[in-house]
Amino acid sequence: MTQITPQPGIMDIALYQGGQSKVAGVDHVIKLSSNENPFGPSPKAIEAVRDSAATLNRYPSTDHASLRKAIGERHGLDPVRIICGVGSDEVLQFVAQAYAGPGDEVIYTEHGFSMYPIIARMAGATPVMVPETDRHVDVDNILAAVTDQTRIVFVTNPGNPTSTMIPEADLIRLAESLPQTCLMVIDGAYAEFVEGFDGGRALVDRFENVIMTRTFSKIYGLGGMRVGWGYAAQEIIDVLNRVRQPFNLSLTALAAAEAAIKDEEYLTFCHSENARLRVWLSAQLSKIGVSSDASSTNFILARFKDQAEAEACDDYLKTQGLIVRRVAGYNLPNALRITVGDEEACRRVVAAITAFKGGAA
Secondary structure, three states: OOOOOOOOOHHHOOOOOOOOOOEOOEOOOEEOOOOOOOOOOOHHHHHHHHHHHHHOOOOOOOOOHHHHHHHHHHHOOOHHHEEEEOHHHHHHHHHHHHHOOOOOEEEEEOOOOOHHHHHHHHOOOEEEEEOOEOOEOOHHHHHHHOOOOEEEEEEEOOOOOOOOOOOHHHHHHHHHHOOOOOEEEEEOOOHHHOOOOOOOHHHHHHOOOEEEEEEOOOOOOOOOOOOEEEEOOHHHHHHHHOOOOOOOOOHHHHHHHHHHHHOHHHHHHHHHHHHHHHHHHHHHHHHOOOEOOOOOOOEEEEEOOOHHHHHHHHHHHHHOOEEOEEOHHHOOOOEEEEEOOOHHHHHHHHHHHHHHOOOOO
């Protein structure tokens, strides 16, 4: 047996479980477990990927200047204050690596993204989970958990897997109340699905210890490319760039992301279709006794009477070629997270759950 041992905390990390994509014995499945865009990426992003193939012998840019400029133009941000990463996950990792370590604490909420405690432990810090209230982030609970050792507070807005929003007044109160020695990170992976939401931009501009992150994996349909970004005070971005590897994003990923963010017509289509089908899916399931909170994302959190019913429904959906996500690991054992697919997928989900509940499919 090897005498080489990992750093303290590493073996406490539970391996991340991605959404299931296959069902044994079922050939044709609809994957609704990872909140992917059912319409795929922008045709312009696909074209950019094809065009990039001729220059794959070249290294990509180290500063991501062209993509940062496109992000800045799309959202009205200073490109100098933007950092790009391999998904927003890597940007979150930069934050923990740069600002937390042994003896420090990292706060996240009960139903928050499961990568937060993993990222904290990777940095040698101690993750601190605080309870939510009825699947909503409770700012008072967060503030009560803050200590002199707290260095980072991660909040997801909109939430995953809850789909709920933190009211703007609560976000402002949290930012105002945190000590200046603590960073507040607003993870906005689903921000584009919320009409008129700036993802935390105003807070970043107002508070020097607030960071916002975004991703191209959801509404832009580029989950397979792994591109994300963050926006913060220039001083913080300078620190984060010191732990970022120079070639962390491929030439192809950069080209795809830049083309995607410039295609506003396709973004509008994806946003409107998701909003329409999300409302329909939630309403139809509510009619058969499966409730969900008002969703601000591209999924709904369907709630059943107990864990046994949720798991039985999941098992039945698999027999129908429908893969959704169990979320017991997020302390939501009686719920299933269901991605809002295209119209055919949504109708199949409603028919299958209706049949499971004993109604006429």
